[in-house]
Amino acid sequence: MAMTVDLPALDQGDAGARRAAAARWSRFARPALGLALPVALALGWELVVHLGWSNGRLVPPPSKVFATIMELAKSGELTRHILATLWRVGAGFVLGVVAGTIMGAISGYWGLARRLLDPTVQALRAIPSIAWVPLFILWLGIFETSKIALIAVGVFFPVYLGVMGAILSVDRKVVEVGRVFRLSGFAMIRRILLPAVLPAYVVSLRVGLGLGWMFVVAAEFMGASEGLGYLLIDGQQLGKPAQILAAIVIFAILGKLTDWLIEVAAAPLLRWQDAFGARGGA
């Protein structure tokens, strides 16, 4: 006897509803799960200060941090600082990405250039980038140029390494398909190499952007008169922990937001990937 089990129509409808519920769960509840811990901690601290178990002077409660943000926003100060920082990160990121991509591509594609260039780049990479700060200030002055240069240096290395590594690890078998169809050098790059390195490239862009955010703080510690990093220093010098935390929160939001922008922009190009992460993981 055949062992097929035909579900009655009613049960199938039920199963459909359950599936829809499961889909809703994964769409809304899963991200919410990630929020549970930070929200609980914030509420807990708020409660502790509210009950008077701590005065919250050094660690201000979330409501105080939020109030500081609103205050800064109302006076227009916040926009000015955010724009200053965003401009620096943006300019440094673009410079770093352009340089890293070009040099990474040359080193990855051309063996001679790699042997010539890569050891030097690797040696420079070993230098903690903050160590460049005094030199950059001497060379480029205390204003914007030296700050953007520092951020660009931070962004450059992960992008360079990512592009070079990605090109070197393109599957020889896929390149051979291009050869069989007699692709010229340029067509080979456009139709085979570029799509093949794209996933790794996006990852390196995101790593680079993360470092860009890290370095903008370092850059703004050295004599800035505006920017979120300036808010940090200013808060320290004037003893305003709420302002420091406000700047940190905004850094977190901006960092996450810009990272998400790259992710969203790249998503349509990477739909073909058969990745563990794409299915929501285990």
Next chain:
Amino acid sequence: MLALNEVGKTYPNGVHALERFSAEIRPGEIIAIIGGSGCGKSTLLRAIAGLDRASTGMVTLDNTIITSPHAKIGIIFQEPRLLPWLSVADNIGFGLAELPAGVRRERVAAALARVGLTDKAAAWPRELSGGQAQRVAIARALVPQPEVLLLDEPFSALDAFTRRDLQDHLLDLWADTRPTLILVTHDVDEAVVLADRVIVMRPRPGRLFAEITVNLARPRDRNSELFDTFKRRVLTALDRSLDRNVRDVTDKSNAGEAMWW
């Protein structure tokens, strides 16, 4: 006419993979090349494809010397080697980039229908089964209408049922335009069911050992006695090819009779 004239290959690391291989292959002929591992089968195929250059001798197609991939020579590898970032339809049309989009779409649609994958046109390669992926690879190689199609153990990674299915399907597709097929295989069954001529090679260094003409009408019945006879001939030649003390024999069609078993 595809002519192989004393083709030999020594790799830069000193491995002598192939020694003075000569053969003439008529248009539309189906050749199976069979032999133990290390007998230079794949080396030979890559030289014909123009992917590797022969160290000695030359490959000519209609009096053109082949030194790099040629528009009239297609190749199918052991793995489908589809480009994962292109849909199935775009993979099939990969070799037609120079054609206007309309013509390309038409030819791709026809090829998709021919291999029975019309409903998979928009799918990603990762969504295909092994057999489906290899069918796409076959379509991709055939769509530019090559005069010579090389196949490097194309079905060896598939299960027995799918393999049979695809062997029949390949013959079916071959009948459309009748390109020359050169198939490298480990599978005696496959060689006899497909080929007009089975070339047995012997290893270290790879060279031609025996040639067996399979003059059986198509479609061939895998269960017929005659089929078995040819299989046995190929098997015997294969056995002897691995015995290093045997003299080379290049016998035609009656190779089997001359042997004892």
